Amino acid sequence: AASVPITLGVLIIGGAVVGRLLLKEPVRPRTVVAMVTLIFAVIILSHPSASETPGKSVTSFPPWVGALSAAASGAAYALFGAVMRQALTGGVSVPATMFISGVVGTVSLWSVTLLRLGTDPIAAVEVSQWTMMTAAGLLNFGAFIALTVSLKALPVVAVNLINASQVALAAIAGVLLFSEPVTWPLSLGIILTFVGLIVLANRRRQP
Numbered sequence: 423a424a425s426v427p428i429t430l431g432v433l434i435i436g437g438a439v440v441g442r443l444l445l446k447e448p449v450r451p452r453t454v455v456a457m458v459t460l461i462f463a464v465i466i467l468s469h470p471s472a473s474e475t476p477g478k479s480v481t482s483f484p485p486w487v488g489a490l491s492a493a494a495s496g497a498a499y500a501l502f503g504a505v506m507r508q509a510l511t512g513g514v515s516v517p518a519t520m521f522i523s524g525v526v527g528t529v530s531l532w533s534v535t536l537l538r539l540g541t542d543p544i545a546a547v548e549v550s551q552w553t554m555m556t557a558a559g560l561l562n563f564g565a566f567i568a569l570t571v572s573l574k575a576l577p578v579v580a581v582n583l584i585n586a587s588q589v590a591l592a593a594i595a596g597v598l599l600f601s602e603p604v605t606w607p608l609s610l611g612i613i614l615t616f617v618g619l620i621v622l623a624n625r626r627r628q629p
Contacts, residue, residue: 425492426468430586431461432496434579440504441578445511452621453579459618460586467589467611503578510574520570583622590615 434457441447509519535544547555572581590612596602 425488426589427461427465428489428492429496429499430464430589432493433499434461434582434586436497436500437503437582438579440500441507444504445508445578447577447579449579452624453583456583456618456622457579459614459621460583463611463614463618464586464589466607466614467593469607500578500582503573503581506570507573507578507581510570516567516570516574520566524566580622584619587615587619 438449438453438457442449506519506523510516569581569585572584576584593602593608593612597604597608
């Protein structure tokens with residue numbers, strides 16, 4: 423309930439700041455309204471009363487470590503988007519950008535996994551689980567292609583705002599696929615999400 427709004431809030435605000443400083447992209451009043459609306463929607467959708475509350479996880483870390491980690495994640499994504507857009511608008515092709523970013527991510531994550539877990543836990547993964555994870559990976563690959571293309575066509579802040587709609591879409595999927603209850607916070611959060619996107623889409627063209 424706390425990590426999602428922290429991550430996406432820092433992503434949206436950080437993307438606007440980094441886009442302004444690094445790419446000189448303006449942040450207009452209408453964009454600010456969309457930012458506030460979508461952040462508020464994410465907070466509502468992430469509240470435990472909006473959907474079924476997951477089981478508690480056991481961790482030795484204090485809450486502030488989780489909050490800082492969520493903020494660091496949002497900041498990293500904000501910087502990632504700005505750097506990607508700068509590379510794409512600077513002449514680097516979409517396939518080359520995706521390849522470099524994908525290789526760095528793959529090598530880094532596999533290295534951390536092998537150092538922490540070794541090969542035994544990986545070998546213990548069942549075939550059905552590999553199938554599901556492969557399907558998720560293919561969907562993530564398609565999402566990454568869409569994200570890369572969008573960063574070439576749209577300002578960073580616009581991409582991050584549209585990306586924040588994933589919370590509302592996940593909530594809708596939970597209702598349709600898993601018969602999760604429709605609550606008033608969930609409905610309000612979804613409505614605010616689309617209001618924010620409409621405000622963003624209707625921004626006036628500059629002469």
